[in-house]
Amino acid sequence: RKPRGFPPGPVRLPLVGYLPNMKSEHIYKQLWQMSSTYGNIIGLYFGSQATIIVNGWEAVKESILNDDLDGRPENIFSNIFFNDKQRGVMFVENDFWKEQRRFTLHKFRDLGFGKRSHEEVIQEEANELIKEIKETKGSISLQGMVGVSAINILWALMGGTRFSRKDGRLLHLVNILNELFRSGNAAGGIETVFPALRHIMPDSSSFNTAIRNIKPIQEFIKKSVAEHKADFDADNPRDFIDIYITELKKRKFEEDTTFTDDQLLAICGDVFSAGVETGSSSVSFAILLSVLSPHVMGKIQQELDNVVGNVRLPSMNDRTKLVYTDATQTEVFRYRGSAPLTVPHKALRDTKLQGFRIPAGTVVMNNLYSVHMDPGYWGDPETFRPERFINPDGSFRKDERVIPFGKGRRSCLGESLARMTTFLLFSSLMQHFTFSLDPAIPVTNTDGKMGFTLAPPDFRVFAKARL
Numbered sequence: 001r002k003p004r005g006f007p008p009g010p011v012r013l014p015l016v017g018y019l020p021n022m023k024s025e026h027i028y029k030q031l032w033q034m035s036s037t038y039g040n041i042i043g044l045y046f047g048s049q050a051t052i053i054v055n056g057w058e059a060v061k062e063s064i065l066n067d068d069l070d071g072r073p074e075n076i077f078s079n080i081f082f083n084d085k086q087r088g089v090m091f092v093e094n095d096f097w098k099e100q101r102r103f104t105l106h107k108f109r110d111l112g113f114g115k116r117s118h119e120e121v122i123q124e125e126a127n128e129l130i131k132e133i134k135e136t137k138g139s140i141s142l143q144g145m146v147g148v149s150a151i152n153i154l155w156a157l158m159g160g161t162r163f164s165r166k167d168g169r170l171l172h173l174v175n176i177l178n179e180l181f182r183s184g185n186a187a188g189g190i191e192t193v194f195p196a197l198r199h200i201m202p203d204s205s206s207f208n209t210a211i212r213n214i215k216p217i218q219e220f221i222k223k224s225v226a227e228h229k230a231d232f233d234a235d236n237p238r239d240f241i242d243i244y245i246t247e248l249k250k251r252k253f254e255e256d257t258t259f260t261d262d263q264l265l266a267i268c269g270d271v272f273s274a275g276v277e278t279g280s281s282s283v284s285f286a287i288l289l290s291v292l293s294p295h296v297m298g299k300i301q302q303e304l305d306n307v308v309g310n311v312r313l314p315s316m317n318d319r320t321k322l323v324y325t326d327a328t329q330t331e332v333f334r335y336r337g338s339a340p341l342t343v344p345h346k347a348l349r350d351t352k353l354q355g356f357r358i359p360a361g362t363v364v365m366n367n368l369y370s371v372h373m374d375p376g377y378w379g380d381p382e383t384f385r386p387e388r389f390i391n392p393d394g395s396f397r398k399d400e401r402v403i404p405f406g407k408g409r410r411s412c413l414g415e416s417l418a419r420m421t422t423f424l425l426f427s428s429l430m431q432h433f434t435f436s437l438d439p440a441i442p443v444t445n446t447d448g449k450m451g452f453t454l455a456p457p458d459f460r461v462f463a464k465a466r467l
């Protein structure tokens with residue numbers, strides 16, 4: 001069939017395109033609503049940038065599985081920090097991306113089978129978190145506390161060390177990562193379209209806040225890499241940074257190598273920015289939603305008592321038996337996944353989507369929220385109901401339409417680590433505490449706060465020890 005033209009969409013205003021109409025909060029809802037007027041694929045312009053919004057399971061699946069749409073638009077933060085170059089894994093494309101992604105993924109996997117498994121690292125952090133919660137008087141803010149665990153888990157992999165939970169540097173990093181992720185705009189925002197604007201924007205603008213917060217993260221990583229180089233031992237690689245330094249040395253005389261010092265800094269930065277806030281938001285959302293549905297919390301605790309008992313922490317081996325806990329975690333990913341929109345993709349060459357013609361260079365925004373909240377498929381998507389993932393015979397019901405990590409070759413690089421982290425931290429917390437909301441900070445709805453990613457609303461909980 002002959003491709004149709006560029007997808008239909010709202011009128012293109014001169015210069016700015018659709019930008020002035022974008023609401024900053026929960027943009028993914030607005031982008032989905034537009035489907036009722038224009039269909040599942042909407043064509044619009046951010047400034048002069050041709051962009052398509054992709055809504056609904058059929059269209060999103062076709063889009064994220066189409067390798068022609070595996071590119072990424074330029075990331076201006078990378079331009080600012082790496083001399084107008086795209087570095088890292090998240091915003092690079094083509095052969096450069098393939099080589100760096102493959103390397104990072106393989107080495108992460110190998111490290112998980114190394115001296116200490118990922119599972120052991122996560123369980124150690126779960127123990128420390130439980131200890132801190134027990135020692136804290138009054139109500140607690142989980143987002144920050146779990147953020148500390150999330151950094152320690154990732155940094156064990158990247159930099160080989162763990163920080164004391166009270167370490168000032170660590171707490172500072174957690175705070176700036178949280179601020180960074182709330183200040184951003186998953187849809188890009190005006191500065192992405194008109195980079196020059198940042199020079200005249202006030203320091204308080206979200207863009208300048210982001211820059212201010214990225215800098216100390218970069219400094220932290222730079223310093224760690226320098227320390228690794230200073231006591232590097234080729235026979236005894238301790239972590240990802242050491243493994244990457246080994247590769248740098250091996251390829252020192254290769255022309256056109258993609259392995260560079262800048263690239264190491266950028267990968268560490270990408271992992272931090274992709275992994276810390278998403279992980280802690282997922283666990284905090286899981287706790288908040290369980291607190292708001294006490295029968296869910298009760299069922300999880302009963303299941304944990306039966307399957308795991310009270311002398312050891314839950315492990316990944318327990319997972320197939322922890323059906324209700326697994327179903328709850330899956331429901332949290334569906335209901336409040338931390339990425340309602342994937343990272344933007346870009347058409348690498350002219351291609352087709354749902355019969356429409358998509359020219360090379362078009363930016364593609366895949367709306368995962370529209371898949372997870374489709375009433376036609378889920379029936380009652382607005383209800384938080386883990387039971388939807390349990391078969392009548394009591395087994396776990398897997399559903400291909402739950403895709404919080406995306407799908408295809410651009411899907412989340414940290415998926416297996418993130419799944420392990422969220423499952424083990426959430427189940428360990430549920431095993432040890434009964435949580436209740438601190439009424440001093442009422443939660444009026446669970447929509448959460450959107451920035452680059454979706455985080456829970458502010459809330460505090462009292463934690464009553466069960467063990």
Ligand code: HEM
Pocket residue numbers: 064089090091101270271274275276278279282337338339341342343344345404405406407409410411412413414415417418419422
């Ligand atoms: C619950 C936690 C997490 C969620 C929900 C999540 C979700 C996602 C999503 C939706 C994408 C974009 C997929 C696309 O563009 O089509 C992504 C990309 C990515 N994520 Fe995650 N993520 C999580 C945790 C992590 C962790 C822990 C790491 C680090 C180890 C990580 C590293 C990455 C990287 C590097 C990319 C870019 C991949 C590429 O462009 O090739 N993420 N993630």
